[in-house]
Amino acid sequence: MLTDAFSIVLALVAMRLAARPAKGTYTFGLKRAEILSAQANGLTLLLAAAWLGFEAVRRLLHPPEVTGWMVLVTALCGVAVNLAATWCLSKANRASLNVEGAYQHILNDLYAFIGTAVAGVIVMTTGFARADTIATLFVVVLMVKAGCGLLRDSGRILLEAAPAGLDPDAIGHELAGMPSVAEVHDLHIWTITSGEPALSAHVLVHPGGDCHAVRRDLDKRLADAYGLTHTTLQIDHEDPAAGAAPPASAAPHCVGGHGPTHRSARRVP
Structure with missing residues (x-):
């Protein structure tokens, strides 16, 4: 007692x-x-x-x-x-x-x-x-x-593990498959406290893509499909020279990046 x-x-x-x-x-x-x-x-x-x-x-x-x-x-x-x-x-x-x-x-x-x-x-x-x-x-x-x-x-x-029921790899692949997205890396999903999941990621957009529209689409997808409303997305344009599939030995976009890199299957000429 x-x-x-x-x-x-x-x-x-x-x-x-x-x-x-x-x-x-x-x-x-x-x-x-x-x-x-x-x-x-x-x-x-x-x-x-x-x-x-x-x-x-x-x-x-x-x-x-x-x-x-x-x-x-x-x-x-x-x-x-x-x-x-x-x-x-x-x-x-x-x-x-x-x-x-x-x-x-x-x-x-x-x-x-x-x-x-x-x-x-x-x-x-x-x-x-x-x-x-x-x-x-x-x-x-x-x-x-x-x-x-x-x-x-x-x-x-x-230990900032991903919340139960959320697969970071699956979410990363899905985000990378969104229109105009070239790559998603440094993807982190964790829980601030009970019932407050959070996500941050670095997103590369194809050259000529609308960064603001991409961010809005990703935010909506994360909120609707996964209930992730506390999100921080860094959006940058991909280097035009990276339009083709990068070699396996290519260095990551971010020095000292954390976690796997998710590439889009789409290619822009």
Whole structure:
């Protein structure tokens, strides 16, 4: 319950920090505070799972005396409190990884109390004291699953991986196939914070092409097909001498470019 309270406080503090406007050296503001909060919640879930797992194995080998009715009463009180907390958090925006982190803490605590209530009934009716420990091990598995999921998703955002469901290579090929586009390189797709994907790219337009029209067409395509509205496109004209297919050994347009180059199949005379 103490870790649940900590996770909610941490989520609220992160939300307040993320709501601050961008200024100074923090050009994106403090939006990533929510991702750090989600990572902290994932880590505390794994630490709690490790502690509970250790205690469960120890008590499975050397079971202590368990008073069934005390276990049941404690569990029912915990279920009531966590049901209310889970219901409140389920109405929040769980697309936010920060909110999801706090929600997973409460939800796993609810599972723990339900398992404890079942174990209490078994202890009262059969005297099987290890039921409490076995229930704990099931909850540990759920906590590890939730904690690993939070660490994986928050880690992808912190490492600026492309959002799930967006293939940078496929998008690059599609952009390169748009009218008047000769090449797309330095294509980056990442997530600023939950629900805020962003894209930047350097686009070369065929000689004589309308740079402004190309940018508008690419922006519209990215928004309509992929929901990418936070885009930064650098548009330049291709060197007329590059109209033919470049040799494999040709140097990239940008020195120290990042990522693959996507060339248009169209050629202009």
